[in-house]
Amino acid sequence: MYIYNNFDEAFVRNRVAEFRDQVQRRIDGSLTEDEFKPLRLKNGLYLQLHAYMLRVAIPYGTLNSAQMRQLALIAERFDKGYGHFTTRQNIQFNWPRLKDVPEILDLLADVGMHAIQTSGNCIRNVTADHFAGAAADEIEDPRPTAELLRQWSTDHPEFQYLPRKFKIAITGSPNDRAVTKAHDIGLRMLRNEAGEPGYEVIVGGGLGRTPMVGKIVRAFLPKADLLPYLEAILQVYNVSGRRDNKYKARIKILVHETGLDEIKEQIEAAFERQKRDFAGPSADLVAEIEAAFAPPVFDNARSLAFEQAQADDAGFRAFVETNVAEHKNPAYGIVSVSLKPVGGTPGDATADQMRVLADLAERYGHDELRISHEQNVILPHVRKADIPALHQQLREAGLATANIGLVSDIIACPGMDYCALATARSIPVAQEISRRFDELKLERDIGPLKIKISGCINACGHHHVGHIGILGLDKAGRENYQITLGGDGTESAAIGERTGPGFDAEDLVPAIETIIETYLELREDASETFLAAYRRLGAEPFKQAIHGDRGGRARAA
Amino acid sequence: MAREYKPRVVTANDLFEGDTVYFTASQSWSRDHAEAIVAWSQDAAETLLAAAETQQDKVVGPYLAETVMDEHNRPQPVHFREVFRTRGPSNYFHGKQAGA
Ligand code: SF4
Numbered sequence: 322m323y324i325y326n327n328f329d330e331a332f333v334r335n336r337v338a339e340f341r342d343q344v345q346r347r348i349d350g351s352l353t354e355d356e357f358k359p360l361r362l363k364n365g366l367y368l369q370l371h372a373y374m375l376r377v378a379i380p381y382g383t384l385n386s387a388q389m390r391q392l393a394l395i396a397e398r399f400d401k402g403y404g405h406f407t408t409r410q411n412i413q414f415n416w417p418r419l420k421d422v423p424e425i426l427d428l429l430a431d432v433g434m435h436a437i438q439t440s441g442n443c444i445r446n447v448t449a450d451h452f453a454g455a456a457a458d459e460i461e462d463p464r465p466t467a468e469l470l471r472q473w474s475t476d477h478p479e480f481q482y483l484p485r486k487f488k489i490a491i492t493g494s495p496n497d498r499a500v501t502k503a504h505d506i507g508l509r510m511l512r513n514e515a516g517e518p519g520y521e522v523i524v525g526g527g528l529g530r531t532p533m534v535g536k537i538v539r540a541f542l543p544k545a546d547l548l549p550y551l552e553a554i555l556q557v558y559n560v561s562g563r564r565d566n567k568y569k570a571r572i573k574i575l576v577h578e579t580g581l582d583e584i585k586e587q588i589e590a591a592f593e594r595q596k597r598d599f600a601g602p603s604a605d606l607v608a609e610i611e612a613a614f615a616p617p618v619f620d621n622a623r624s625l626a627f628e629q630a631q632a633d634d635a636g637f638r639a640f641v642e643t644n645v646a647e648h649k650n651p652a653y654g655i656v657s658v659s660l661k662p663v664g665g666t667p668g669d670a671t672a673d674q675m676r677v678l679a680d681l682a683e684r685y686g687h688d689e690l691r692i693s694h695e696q697n698v699i700l701p702h703v704r705k706a707d708i709p710a711l712h713q714q715l716r717e718a719g720l721a722t723a724n725i726g727l728v729s730d731i732i733a734c735p736g737m738d739y740c741a742l743a744t745a746r747s748i749p750v751a752q753e754i755s756r757r758f759d760e761l762k763l764e765r766d767i768g769p770l771k772i773k774i775s776g777c778i779n780a781c782g783h784h785h786v787g788h789i790g791i792l793g794l795d796k797a798g799r800e801n802y803q804i805t806l807g808g809d810g811t812e813s814a815a816i817g818e819r820t821g822p823g824f825d826a827e828d829l830v831p832a833i834e835t836i837i838e839t840y841l842e843l844r845e846d847a848s849e850t851f852l853a854a855y856r857r858l859g860a861e862p863f864k865q866a867i868h869g870d871r872g873g874r875a876r877a878a
Numbered sequence: 879m880a881r882e883y884k885p886r887v888v889t890a891n892d893l894f895e896g897d898t899v900y901f902t903a904s905q906s907w908s909r910d911h912a913e914a915i916v917a918w919s920q921d922a923a924e925t926l927l928a929a930a931e932t933q934q935d936k937v938v939g940p941y942l943a944e945t946v947m948d949e950h951n952r953p954q955p956v957h958f959r960e961v962f963r964t965r966g967p968s969n970y971f972h973g974k975q976a977g978a
Pocket of ligand 1: 742778
């Protein structure tokens with residue numbers, strides 16, 4: 322993986338020293354909160370409902386075991402023994418004390434990590450497909466590009482004061498696992514007719530108050546043109562983005578208001594100018610970064626241990642079915658470790674679990690770990706022959722939940738259990754749904770289904786692109802939940818449709834159950850997924866089911 | 879027409895720990911909502927908030943939050959957000975409810 326060079330190292334250390342001084346000056350009273358707040362946010366430090374929260378970037382979701390162990394150490398020493406993995410491939414520590422934060426940042430810097438650009442109107446942590454470098458369907462590992470973007474955007478003078486925050490996601494596969502259409506810029510790798518790799522460039526996607534599916538501004542961009550092209554997009558945005566209104570400042574609004582054709586023209590014109598001054602990064606730099614992401618040396622020895630274990634052990638077979646994905650090397654598998662045990666908090670891992678994961682990555686996984694935007698941990702390169710032993714050890718650590726992509730693999734933002742912006746809680750909703758469907762023992766029968774929950778309109782829980790989306794609101798002093806259906810975060814992206822009035826907390830899970838029962842009744846057969854059935858049937862039968870009877874109407878507020 | 883005034887307390891987050899605190903009659907900060915001083919009028923609320931705002935070296939972001947008195951005549955939170963702030967998260971027994 323990419324190792325910080327001297328420049329990165331010095332930059333991060335300087336920032337830590339600078340922040341240590343700023344914290345000291347805040348504590349001794351020489352900085353007011355108005356002066357300090359923008360400084361702490363630049364270093365990923367938020368103030369939440371019950372405590373400070375430190376958000377640490379995990380660039381393109383990639384970690385090694387030493388980094389994971391360091392996160393465990395921080396969780397233990399400065400938090401309450403756990404960390405929370407977010408939908409932005411960050412980890413959040415929920416309980417640091419102000420005076421300890423510089424020390425935490427130093428510990429992070431020791432393993433080449435930081436909390437820079439996890440906040441503010443800059444280019445945020447670039448997210449990537451969590452199967453990057455491993456997926457069977459991949460054209461190229463997108464992480465060298467993501468790293469190039471990180472280096473290019475970090476402290477880029479022109480892009481520190483954008484009209485609003487700016488998020489870029491990238492996938493190296495035609496199958497989009499990185500929700501690229503819900504980002505300010507999404508990059509999806511594909512090949513042109515000549516077979517050369519390049520990017521489909523998508524602009525103006527985003528969730529939040531005004532959810533929009535990103536629009537394609539360039540169907541095929543040669544790889545070499547990427548940086549000048551992105552600079553062109555950002556220039557257009559920097560000049561024309563709406564700085565007058567926070568709610569209209571994201572690039573999605575600019576694209577929407579300007580119109581796709583006009584925005585394309587502006588970008589292409591800026592690109593022509595840009596290309597003259599800046600042809601892109603040097604070939605040496607690109608080669609250096611690509612070398613840093615060279616795949617591990619795979620061991621192709623054949624073995625039937627994997628097949629044998631599936632024949633012998635139904636539990637293992639179930640695990641393989643949901644949690645093991647196809648690797649580009651047929652002797653290997655990609656193992657997803659679910660952080661969604663029954664009744665658990667989505668995305669939370671204890672310090673002990675982090676250490677187990679670090680150990681297992683070292684022993685079986687070429688020392689690589691990934692964090693997915695779906696709040697799970699991935700061991701991207703595991704020899705199939707080792708997966709039975711890995712599974713056994715995950716089981717012992719309480720990490721073998723076999724539910725990836727199923728009803729209980731829920732995305733939930735921290736909501737009003739932690740977040741100062743929340744309008745309602747989301748974690749207890751996720752916990753209740755997962756407990757309920759565990760009782761019903763229907764999970765496998767239901768099949769692939771993505772439930773996503775946000776605790777406010779900011780949509781960190783991606784509810785708009787959940788097959789079933791849940792949005793928590795404050796309705797006259799009560800927690801109330803809106804349900805959307807039919808959202809999709811993949812290459813066939815769609816924004817979910819509202820089903821009507823919301824539900825109070827006690828009526829919400831029964832309504833979700835009714836929706837799923839309706840699907841089970843109406844699907845053509847078990848091979849028709851929830852999303853496919855919804856697309857065939859439309860919203861009506863589901864709305865009828867939850868709101869149709871008078872009882873339902875009386876319950877819904 | 880002026881809206882009916884509802885009694886309020888001043889609450890904020892502690893600068894050092896980040897946890898919730900409440901402004902008291904002695905112009906200091908308590909971690910216990912029941913010890914908060916109650917502003918019974920709009921004027922009193924404004925005065926109280928202004929006094930709290932001078933204590934930037936101790937707290938962050940003071941604001942007014944609605945309150946009601948319990949049977950022992952102690953102020954209690956009204957909105958669910960404020961109730962959660964007196965307790966801590968619901969997924970773990972952490973924060974104020976754990977006495978930490
Ligand atoms: S969606 Fe809202 S409640 Fe949830 S983490 Fe984001 S800002 Fe907080």
